[in-house]
Amino acid sequence: MPHDDHAHSLLPSEPALRVKALETLLTRKGLIDPAALDTIIDTYAHKVGPRNGAAVVARAWTDPAFRDRLLSDGTSAVAEMGFTGRQGEHVTAVENTEDTHNMVVCTLCSCYPWSLLGIPPGWYKSDAYRARAVREPRGVLAEFGVTLPHSTKVRVWDSTAEIRYLVIPRRPNGTEGWSPEDLATLVTRDSMIGCGEARRP
């Protein structure tokens, strides 16, 4: 798109105006502090996002004792690294192997491990993903460019309660001796949802 084009009209969209009107009303009633909204937005726009999960994964790849703690009690293990809070109160980590590929969905709404991955991407919240991930995970994976052999079993985790699932993707070959910080750069958001693999070095 040329730099002088706008993706949308400059006229605010109808939902944008409605949200603004609601915010104004709630502010007038003393129910909302707009500065608090700014802080919430800043948190999820800049502070809490997939880099958290990537740090967890990279540490699990390099620290076997941590990996064991993560798999046996995900909530405590990620809390060690300071990752706690909203939509991450109860964490279970599931590990991809040659035999098993894990994939996460919430068919009933869009539950997602915010404390580790931030706000879910649009596709995770889409009807198509919610409807299809449980029924045809391999078809969905193909749309992400991932093809698994039939010998790899697919386990789809439908997040129907407050347990939030983090997928530990397979560590790429050729990364022996890498630091956790360098490894974390290979860990994509999609790989921690189970819709992708970690980047190759």
Place this chain on the structure above:
Amino acid sequence: MPHDDHAHSLLPSEPALRVKALETLLTRKGLIDPAALDTIIDTYAHKVGPRNGAAVVARAWTDPAFRDRLLSDGTSAVAEMGFTGRQGEHVTAVENTEDTHNMVVCTLCSCYPWSLLGIPPGWYKSDAYRARAVREPRGVLAEFGVTLPHSTKVRVWDSTAEIRYLVIPRRPNGTEGWSPEDLATLVTRDSMIGCGEARRP
């Protein structure tokens, strides 16, 4: 609404224009004869409608041998009266009694006995009716002003195949000796779907 108001703008609606465009294209290609459309419309607007079903019901009320034939082989019995054809190829009649109230729906689309009742009313085709009639028939009946005692069993017929169901409502009291023609005036469309009762004299 004052007589000089229009229910809708005089500007044709978008679907109206699209239907018109499709008709024009099909006519140009020689696939459609607009006069045939007129004949189809005239058939269902003026000729085939609930008066057919009402005549069947009134005869069943007054002619015990016909009633027996209607209940044992609905298709043949209504064919005797000249009611055959599209969306009425296979007819089953079900009779309301003090013990049993029958009600018809098509949850998957809007199957309906056209040859006997014509084109279904809007509510029959609505999501609300399709979704609710099977689960809470008594709640739906209440919206039609019909309240049944708990001792009356409700049987809902979901028209999932090409069998079309005709409900024979209960004959109103006080109609002894009435002619079939007079009785037919008491038989409403809704009563033959099972969402109403016959009119009282």
Place this chain on the structure above:
Amino acid sequence: MTRIHDMGGRFGDGPVTPEPEGARVFAEAWHARALALTLASGSLGQWTLDRSRHARERLAPADYATFTYYEKWVAALTDLLVETETITRAELEGGETALSPLAGKRLASDTVPDVLSKGAPTDRRGPPPAFAVGDAVATRRPPRNDRITGGHTRLPAYASGHIGNVIASHGSHVFPDTNAHALGEGPEPLYTVAFSARDLWGPDATQGDEVMLDLWQSYLKPA
């Protein structure tokens, strides 16, 4: 659910709004044209009734949920016309057009009464029925077309995986699951099966109330 159309038992829809007995058959003139256009196009013989039902079911869920009734018909009709190459996308978009090779099959006005009053019965010779009136049967779970993934089927989700009793046997009828997909009429025994409303919906349903469905033999197994 199988698809968005399979809404039996769904919560969240509002009240049913009765209409006066004398209300117009077609609320809008275009509704009548849409219906007639669909019937006349169907008589060209390029698709089956089952396929036309499936074409409506296949509409995008957001369209199915918001289109009015006849908008669904016209949208599905257009899809069918293009899929069967009866018309082309270019023609739809206003491009040049020519007489169709199917023009000879055009429904003539004077044959309409005959065609409508003849209808298209779906009873056929078929295999002997495996079940008798009175038999207990269990419906297939999940509800699915077992020949075509995501294909047309007439077992609603709400009645899938339940046990009912055969109350009528209708001989064999054209099988929608094949007939909608050009796999032939594949006639199968058809039954009416009665289910306890309590079984289907739980204790909110009134004891003794029943729901009846017409189900083909391959949807059923002995219970």
Place this chain on the structure above:
Amino acid sequence: MTRIHDMGGRFGDGPVTPEPEGARVFAEAWHARALALTLASGSLGQWTLDRSRHARERLAPADYATFTYYEKWVAALTDLLVETETITRAELEGGETALSPLAGKRLASDTVPDVLSKGAPTDRRGPPPAFAVGDAVATRRPPRNDRITGGHTRLPAYASGHIGNVIASHGSHVFPDTNAHALGEGPEPLYTVAFSARDLWGPDATQGDEVMLDLWQSYLKPA
């Protein structure tokens, strides 16, 4: 299905469209405001998270099927604000307004980091678990809230009436079916149950693939 939101397994949706890893968290500025407004309003304590989920599920099916994600959030938020009398319809329509008695509970900017990083765990003391890891269990059919007709429940229709195996036991957690309806937290044992994909979907699924769900004890019985 229970409601329109219960779409697991539905056919008819298109492909999933991946997004670049670096895509903006909020595609539109108003998305961010909608999310923040929902979180800040929730912290007033007038409803539970379960009730807010139910408020989204209760949107009219046509709205649910066509609203964008954050439109659903804002529509449900508005419904909750009015239902709890936190705001009035008249205020929404632009009428006069006054300071709310709940103003003292307003989420302050400086407490946001604390509130978000604390979260709201849902594990509770509760009854001892009736099932152990390895047990076979059958899920409730139909899927329903057995206290409130049409109420909130977290058993998806596709997994209802199936047999699976308990693979994890999580102690007791707040029970959404009561907590969404002001019937208390009613903690119940929560399990992760594994189902064979073939059982759920039929032979189109790959042998050995599984679907796991987190399910509360009252959704389950011994199999």
